[in-house]
Amino acid sequence: MAKHDARVTTRHYVYAYAGLIALASASLGLSLLPVHTGLGVALAIGALKAFIVLAWFMHLVEENFGSKVFMVLASLLVFTLVLLTALDPLTRAPYPPAPAEDAVFQRATH
Secondary structure (H helix, E strand, O other): OOOOOOOOOHHHHHHHHHHHHHHHHHHHHHHOOOOOOOHHHHHHHHHHHHHHHHHHHOOHHHOOHHHHHHHHHHHHHHHHHHHHHHHHHHHOOOOOOOOOHHHHHHHHHO
């Protein structure tokens, strides 16, 4: 078995954990704002938290280049699928206007 280069130390775990706690606190603070105010910031915070977990707690920083490339490609695929799902309502035709209330009432009485 080859000698394993331990680049991730306990200090790195403590820093990563402290960073995750700080980012979770920032997410909590954003949740107190009105809806959609900090949506982009919240998504960026979530992506940063995912990166921290992948890099240090799942030991991606210790992996070879090929593993990192596949992780980036998988992340881009997920990002593309989420983006296409979010843009889907923009491709739909708008709903027709609702009929006037008096027209509905007249049809019901005849």
